[in-house]
Amino acid sequence: MPDFRVIDGDRPRSWKFERAVQTFERLAVELVRSLVRQDQNPAPSIQLFLDFVSLAGECDEPPFDIIETALKRLRDRLEQASRREFDAEDLRISEAGMRHVAAILASDEFARARTSKASSDLHKLIESWLLAHEERTRENGHSYLRRLTSDADRRSRARKELDKWRNDRASKQGSETATDAAKRKPRLATAKKRKKPTPPKDIIL
Numbered sequence: 001m002p003d004f005r006v007i008d009g010d011r012p013r014s015w016k017f018e019r020a021v022q023t024f025e026r027l028a029v030e031l032v033r034s035l036v037r038q039d040q041n042p043a044p045s046i047q048l049f050l051d052f053v054s055l056a057g058e059c060d061e062p063p064f065d066i067i068e069t070a071l072k073r074l075r076d077r078l079e080q081a082s083r084r085e086f087d088a089e090d091l092r093i094s095e096a097g098m099r100h101v102a103a104i105l106a107s108d109e110f111a112r113a114r115t116s117k118a119s120s121d122l123h124k125l126i127e128s129w130l131l132a133h134e135e136r137t138r139e140n141g142h143s144y145l146r147r148l149t150s151d152a153d154r155r156s157r158a159r160k161e162l163d164k165w166r167n168d169r170a171s172k173q174g175s176e177t178a179t180d181a182a183k184r185k186p187r188l189a190t191a192k193k194r195k196k197p198t199p200p201k202d203i204i205l
Contacts, residue, residue: 017066020055024070027052035101089129096122 027048034045056063078095081087100122103115130145137144148154 014059014061016055017059017061020052020059020066021070021073023048023052023055024067025074028070028074032098089132093122093125093129096125 027045030045030048034040034042056066059066078091082091096118100115100118103111103118106114133144137147
């Protein structure tokens, strides 16, 4: 009978373990995507979560080992990407942006301090990226920042992208407000129908 086991380090792992790890990896990636996706469709995340729970329940290994292995693999992929020169700069800014988002989403008592620090770190990395590009172009007799600010078409595209983002955000907030208002209407109607309690006749108010 064939041995359907996956060798992970020095320990043989079952094929179900491998599938559970891969499913959690996909779940982690999908959760990151769902935070920035405009359609707000939770179905992919829910399905992957249910698949993971089912697979983890069939494994002999504890869920801690499954999640630890999945996170290690995801970190290894980021590490491999950071070794490529051109990906390293973008990756550093992306990771700083993710830390900023995580700090904003946190609700503990130290979240505000972490958000401030994460925002400052992100701005510093963006500035470093711009300065590095400027230095490289100046070595070749050009100016990246001058070209960036003097290109009317580029400024126009950037302005349109910013306006589109603002409009999408305003529209999204407006739809959420309308949905909340629609949910409150039945409650208000029910509250109006309720009669105020009348005090007994022998009590003078």
